[in-house]
Amino acid sequence: MTRDPRYDILFQPVKIGAKTAKNRFYQVPHCNGGGYRDPSAAAAMRGVKAEGGWGVIFTEQTEMHHTSEITPFIELRLWEDKDIPSIAKMATAMKTHGALAGIQLAYSGINGPNLYTKEVPLAPSALPIRTFTNDPVQARAMDLTDIRNLRRWFVNAARRCRTAGFDLICLYGAHGFGIFQHFLSRATNQRSDAYGGSLENRSRFAREVIADMRDAIGDDLAITMRVSLDETIGDLGFSNAEVRDFIAMNAELPDLWDLAMGTWEDCSGPSRFKEEAAQEVWVKGIRDLSPRPVVGVGRFTSPDVMARMVKSGTLDFIGCARPSIADPFLPKKVEEGRIEDIRECIGCNICITGDMTQGMGRCTQNPTWMEEWRRGWHPEKIAKRGESERVLIVGSGPAGLEAARAASERGYDVAVAEALEVFGGRVTRERALPGLSAWGRVVDYRLYQLGQKPNAALYPGSRLSAEDVLDFGFQHVCIATGSRWRADGVARQHVVPMPIAGRVYTPDDLMAGDIPSGHVVVYDDDHYYMGGVLAELLAQKGAKVTFVTPSAYVSDWTANTLELSSIYRRLVGLGVTIRLNTGMAAVKAASVEVNGTYTDRREEIGCDAVVLVASRVSEDALYQALKARQAEWADRGILSVKCIGDAAAPAPIAWATFAGHRYARELDTPDIGDALPFRREVTALED
Numbered sequence: 001m002t003r004d005p006r007y008d009i010l011f012q013p014v015k016i017g018a019k020t021a022k023n024r025f026y027q028v029p030h031c032n033g034g035g036y037r038d039p040s041a042a043a044a045m046r047g048v049k050a051e052g053g054w055g056v057i058f059t060e061q062t063e064m065h066h067t068s069e070i071t072p073f074i075e076l077r078l079w080e081d082k083d084i085p086s087i088a089k090m091a092t093a094m095k096t097h098g099a100l101a102g103i104q105l106a107y108s109g110i111n112g113p114n115l116y117t118k119e120v121p122l123a124p125s126a127l128p129i130r131t132f133t134n135d136p137v138q139a140r141a142m143d144l145t146d147i148r149n150l151r152r153w154f155v156n157a158a159r160r161c162r163t164a165g166f167d168l169i170c171l172y173g174a175h176g177f178g179i180f181q182h183f184l185s186r187a188t189n190q191r192s193d194a195y196g197g198s199l200e201n202r203s204r205f206a207r208e209v210i211a212d213m214r215d216a217i218g219d220d221l222a223i224t225m226r227v228s229l230d231e232t233i234g235d236l237g238f239s240n241a242e243v244r245d246f247i248a249m250n251a252e253l254p255d256l257w258d259l260a261m262g263t264w265e266d267c268s269g270p271s272r273f274k275e276e277a278a279q280e281v282w283v284k285g286i287r288d289l290s291p292r293p294v295v296g297v298g299r300f301t302s303p304d305v306m307a308r309m310v311k312s313g314t315l316d317f318i319g320c321a322r323p324s325i326a327d328p329f330l331p332k333k334v335e336e337g338r339i340e341d342i343r344e345c346i347g348c349n350i351c352i353t354g355d356m357t358q359g360m361g362r363c364t365q366n367p368t369w370m371e372e373w374r375r376g377w378h379p380e381k382i383a384k385r386g387e388s389e390r391v392l393i394v395g396s397g398p399a400g401l402e403a404a405r406a407a408s409e410r411g412y413d414v415a416v417a418e419a420l421e422v423f424g425g426r427v428t429r430e431r432a433l434p435g436l437s438a439w440g441r442v443v444d445y446r447l448y449q450l451g452q453k454p455n456a457a458l459y460p461g462s463r464l465s466a467e468d469v470l471d472f473g474f475q476h477v478c479i480a481t482g483s484r485w486r487a488d489g490v491a492r493q494h495v496v497p498m499p500i501a502g503r504v505y506t507p508d509d510l511m512a513g514d515i516p517s518g519h520v521v522v523y524d525d526d527h528y529y530m531g532g533v534l535a536e537l538l539a540q541k542g543a544k545v546t547f548v549t550p551s552a553y554v555s556d557w558t559a560n561t562l563e564l565s566s567i568y569r570r571l572v573g574l575g576v577t578i579r580l581n582t583g584m585a586a587v588k589a590a591s592v593e594v595n596g597t598y599t600d601r602r603e604e605i606g607c608d609a610v611v612l613v614a615s616r617v618s619e620d621a622l623y624q625a626l627k628a629r630q631a632e633w634a635d636r637g638i639l640s641v642k643c644i645g646d647a648a649a650p651a652p653i654a655w656a657t658f659a660g661h662r663y664a665r666e667l668d669t670p671d672i673g674d675a676l677p678f679r680r681e682v683t684a685l686e687d
C-alpha cells in the first residue's frame, strides 16, 4: 500500500538550524522510568522509534550538572565525561534510520531538591523547592558568579552532547521543571538586578546561554527551546500573552520553538480530561511571531488532525510523546497507508507511572515498551511459532485479546472463547463509564487485527467448562477469565469481610446498569480511578454522593497518572462531598458507620445506598478445575494450561496486555526455570 496524498505534507523535510529533519514526526522528550539506571534499555527503546520512522527523536530530560538533580525520579545524567558513553549509545540508536538525535538539557533550579548530591539547590530567587513531594528544602538565590558558572556548565554540557553525537539540544524551560522558565516567570524570578523585572531582563539568561553555546559549538548542533504555553498560575506566572511577547522579542533566538503546556499535569492530560489537540487554542498564531519552526503536542494519534495542524499553519512539527510510545511505528504506518494498523494511545497515562514510581515504563497499548532490550521484544516483529500449532484462549479481555493477537501473529491457530455475547471483558464495560471511551481502543485495535488473521477465530457466547476444554484438544490453553469486584469490603482497611447489614453495590453492578439513587456513599479503598469515576457517574445521574476514603487523597494512586487534581476538581464541581482520612467500619440498614483513619473517631452517615470500591477477586474457577484434572492433560493432547491477567491476579489493564503478550512470546520457548526472565544492566564497580 502507499500513503494517502492527504498526508504528504507530514513527510516534507524541515530545517532546524543547520540540520534537516526528514519529516514532521517529532518525538518530544519523554521519561520512561529507565533512564540512567537502564541506559541500554532506554537506548534500544529510542532505536525502535528510529526504525518506526520518526524524523526527530529526543532523550528524556538530562540532568546537566550535579548541582541540580531530581532524585528520586530517574532521568538521564550528564555530569561528567564518564556519562558520555551511555548517552552516546542513545544518540547512535536514534540515528540508525536517518532521524535527528536530540538531547534535552535540564537544570532543575527550583524543582531540584538534590536529595542525592546533597548540594544546595540554586534558583533565580530563594524559595522553597517545588516538587511533587514538597521536599522540605529551599533554594539559594543565584548571585552573578553562580549565573556565570551556570552559563559555563551549559557550554560544557553542550560540548559533551557534541562528543556523544547529538544533532539537537533542547533547553528545558517548560512544565515548571527547567531553569529557563524559572528565570522567565515572575513567580519564580523575583530578582531586582539585570536578570529580573522586565521581560527583557527575565529573558537575559536564555539569550546568554544560547549565545555562549553557539560560540562554543557553532552550527554543529541546533538549539531548541522548550517553554510552556502558559504557566497556568494566573497573571503572576509566565502567561500565554507573555510567552507570545517573549517569542516575538527573541524571534530568532533558538533554531526551533518547542511549545509544551503548563505543568506536566496540564501538558500530559489523560483522555479522561483532555481531548486530542487540546493545546490548539494556546498555540495558534505563535508560528507567525518567529521565522523559526514550531513543534507542539496534544496526544496526536490521528494523521488527519496532524495534517490539519500543519496545513492551518499552526505547527511545523507534530510533537508526540505518548502516541510514539503506544505506537513507535506510527510514522511508518502513515507512510505505508496502514492507518488501521496504528495502535492509538488511549490517554491512560500508565506510561507516566514508570517515572513517578521509579519502576520500569509500561504502556497499556504497547506491552513491548521498555522491553526492547531487556526481553528483546520488538513492537512489530515476533518469532514464528514453535513446534506446536493450536492455542485456545478463554476470555476476551485485554489479556486474552493480546495473547490471541500476538499468538496468531506468530502463526498459531488461535481460538478465543468468550462467555458473553460481546468481546473485550472489563474494557468493554469500563469504556462506557464517564471519560473512559478512548480506553476502548485497547479492544478495537486487537479485534481489528484479529479480524485480519485467517488463523484466528473468535467465539462469543461460549462459556467453557473444564470438560469442554479437555474435549477440544488444543495443545495450549490460556485462561484469561478476568476478575470481579468484591462485595464484602475486603481491600486494605479490611483484610477480612467488614460487617455489612443489607444490600451493597459493587462497580460491576453499576457497570451492568444497576445504579442506585438518593444519597449514595461511595467507599474507595481501591485508590485508582474506579471510585472517582463511579462517584462522577452517580452525580451525573442525579444522586447525592458522599465519597469516603481511608486515604489522605481522592483516587490516591492517580497522582502517578497525573490525574489526581483533575479528579478532585471534577468531583467538587459535581457537588460530591469528599471525606478523606475516613474509613468505613460497617454498613447498616440505612446508614454507614465511618471511622477516622488515624483517630478511629466513629460517626454515622445516613444514606440510601452504599457502593464498595474495594478489591477484586480472580475468576479462576475454570483454571482451578483444569489444574485438578492435570493427570488427564497428556491423554487429551494438552501440553500446557496457564492462567494470566486478572484471572491470575487483578491489576490495571496494562498488566493484562503485558501478561497476554508475554504468554504469546513464551509459547514453545525453553523452560528457563528459576533464571531471571530478562536482561539487566548492572552498574560497573569502580576500583
Ligand code: ADP
Pocket: 394, 395, 396, 397, 398, 399, 400, 417, 418, 419, 420, 423, 424, 425, 426, 427, 462, 463, 464, 465, 480, 481, 482, 483, 619, 622, 644, 645, 646, 647, 653, 656
Ligand atoms: P483481563 O483483564 O485479565 O483480560 P477481563 O475481566 O477483562 O480480564 O476479561 C475476562 C473475560 O473472560 C470476560 O469477558 C469474561 O466474560 C470471560 N470469561 C470468564 N469466564 C469464562 C469462561 N469460563 N469461558 C469463556 N469466557 C469466560
Ligand code: SF4
Pocket: 321, 322, 323, 325, 326, 344, 345, 346, 347, 348, 349, 350, 351, 352, 362, 363, 364, 365, 366
Ligand atoms: Fe498512551 Fe496509556 Fe500507552 Fe501512555 S500508557 S502511551 S497514555 S496508551
